[in-house]
Amino acid sequence: MSPPPLLLPIMTDTSWTRRSFLTAAVAAPAIIASRARAADFSFAQYHNQAVDTPLHRNLVAMWDAIARETKGRLVARVYAENNGIPGGDQDALKMLLSGEIAFFTLMGGILGQVSPIAEAQQLPFAFSSAAQAHKTMDGRFGRLIATSLEDKGIHLFPVGSFDNGMRQVASIERALVKPEDFAGIRMRVPPGQVIADTFRAFGANPVTTTANQILEAMQSGRVDAQENPLAVIEGFKLYQVTKHISMTNHIWSGFNLMAHRPTWTRLPEDLRNIVTRNATLYVQRQRAEQQAFNDGLKSTLTARGITFHDVDQAAFRRRLSGLYANWKEKIGPRGWSLLEAEVGKLG
Numbered sequence: 001m002s003p004p005p006l007l008l009p010i011m012t013d014t015s016w017t018r019r020s021f022l023t024a025a026v027a028a029p030a031i032i033a034s035r036a037r038a039a040d041f042s043f044a045q046y047h048n049q050a051v052d053t054p055l056h057r058n059l060v061a062m063w064d065a066i067a068r069e070t071k072g073r074l075v076a077r078v079y080a081e082n083n084g085i086p087g088g089d090q091d092a093l094k095m096l097l098s099g100e101i102a103f104f105t106l107m108g109g110i111l112g113q114v115s116p117i118a119e120a121q122q123l124p125f126a127f128s129s130a131a132q133a134h135k136t137m138d139g140r141f142g143r144l145i146a147t148s149l150e151d152k153g154i155h156l157f158p159v160g161s162f163d164n165g166m167r168q169v170a171s172i173e174r175a176l177v178k179p180e181d182f183a184g185i186r187m188r189v190p191p192g193q194v195i196a197d198t199f200r201a202f203g204a205n206p207v208t209t210t211a212n213q214i215l216e217a218m219q220s221g222r223v224d225a226q227e228n229p230l231a232v233i234e235g236f237k238l239y240q241v242t243k244h245i246s247m248t249n250h251i252w253s254g255f256n257l258m259a260h261r262p263t264w265t266r267l268p269e270d271l272r273n274i275v276t277r278n279a280t281l282y283v284q285r286q287r288a289e290q291q292a293f294n295d296g297l298k299s300t301l302t303a304r305g306i307t308f309h310d311v312d313q314a315a316f317r318r319r320l321s322g323l324y325a326n327w328k329e330k331i332g333p334r335g336w337s338l339l340e341a342e343v344g345k346l347g
Contacts, residue, residue: 041267043076043102044083046092047255048211050235051080054289055105055162055255062282069274074267076103081212088210090191097153102263105162105255108145109192115148117335122251123327124198125317126343130163133252134287136342137161144335155264159280160257163290165229166249172224175244175309179203179319188217188226194327195251199227201319214238229253230297231290239304246309250316257283321347 045063049055056078063076082092089110096104097114108121120126120141127133136142138159146156169176176182183203189195196206207223211232217223218241226238227250233239257279264272298308324347328336340346 039075040073041075041271043074043263045076045078045103045105046082046095046101047078047080047105048082048089048092049080049232049255050212053080053231053235054286054293055164056080058162058282058286058289059105061285062278065282066275066278069278070271074271074275088212096258096260099260099263102260103258105257107164107190107192107253107255109190109195111149111256111258112192112194114152114154115145116330117148117332118145118256119192119194120327120331120335120339121145121254121256122192122194123339123346124194124250124320124323125313126339126346127166127252128249128343130165130252130254130287130291132343133254134161134163136339137254139342141335141338141342144338149258150261153261155259155261157257157259157276157279157283159283162255162257162283163287164253164255165231165290165294167227167229167251167253169225169227169246169248169250170233170238170242170306171244171246172218172241173243175246175307176225177246177309177311179316185225186223188214188223194323195227197323197326198250198320201323202316211236215240218242227251230294230301233301234293234297239301239306242301242306244307244309245301246311248311248313248316250313 045059047055047059059078063078067075082088085091089106090113092101092104093106093110093113095101108118112119121133121137127136138161142156142161143158146158149156171185174181176185179202182199185204186207187199187204188209189199189206190211191208196208199206207217209217214226214228215236215238218226218238227248228238230245233242233245302308328347331339
């Protein structure tokens with residue numbers, strides 16, 4: 001079954017493209033229904049995770065709470081897996097920038113296409129835990145990223161980093177526990193330069209797919225391995241082909257809650273305050289749920305026949321001195337200084 005149609009902001013000064021016109025035509029019954037409920041503003045919220053995940057559940061709960069608190073003045077419909085659009089996150093990001101959708105969650109690696117400093121969220125071995133990453137993103141470093149996005153047309157919420165978790169390496173044929181094990185491995189990675197650079201430093205060949213294409217890429221033999229938090233292995237049923245998981249904890253992964261800035265600034269201040277307050281509440285709830293979900297999956301996945309392996313992180317870090325030097329230059333001295341103030345010296 002196809003996902004339901006996109007809901008556009010009900011704005012008199014919306015910029016209409018051919019794509020948005022056609023989408024609006026399909027969505028007309030939904031928009032009329034929203035107006036019948038006296039909604040002043042009706043929006044779409046995209047994200048790339050499956051329906052049965054803490055991210056989707058909390059986004060739905062967040063927008064339900066906002067609709068109740070605003071007495072139906074502001075409503076949003078949440079679309080899992082980016083409403084099935086072929087280009088996944090990258091196409092959804094373009095839609096956010098153009099105003100075709102108003103709200104979106106996205107990892108820092110892809111957001112780096114708009115502002116390079118955002119990719120620092122996914123520097124390898126920068127964060128020792130998800131909790132450390134949350135503290136960093138909720139603080140001055142996160143505000144620096146937010147400022148860098150403003151003139152690009154994106155509003156980043158002050159407490160807006162939903163959690164995905166620490167990323168692990170999952171392989172099909174053999175365990176990958178040392179850097180040299182990665183030589184020639186076709187490693188599925190998400191779009192984003194820093195993750196690709198990381199696995200090239202280990203000798204792997206990065207292959208990019210959208211999140212909902214990972215299982216097919218593994219089943220078809222297009223890739224030998226992939227890297228993601230355990231929750232993604234469970235949520236996208238990657239356990240069907242995974243035989244080994246190396247607990248590398250190499251990168252923290254999160255989902256930045258963003259709004260199309262021109263749309264956001266046109267909202268009345270009372271509505272913006274309600275959305276921001278609820279975003280903070282449900283981000284914090286989702287973080288706790290995601291941590292518990294990831295923590296409980298090792299036993300679940302072991303029962304499915306997957307073998308877990310510990311690794312020596314120091315051996316991997318020794319391959320990354322050039323990467324750190326390169327990204328320090330890209331991120332700039334202020335960003336690098338604020339990041340190291342939270343996580344310690346890198347490189």
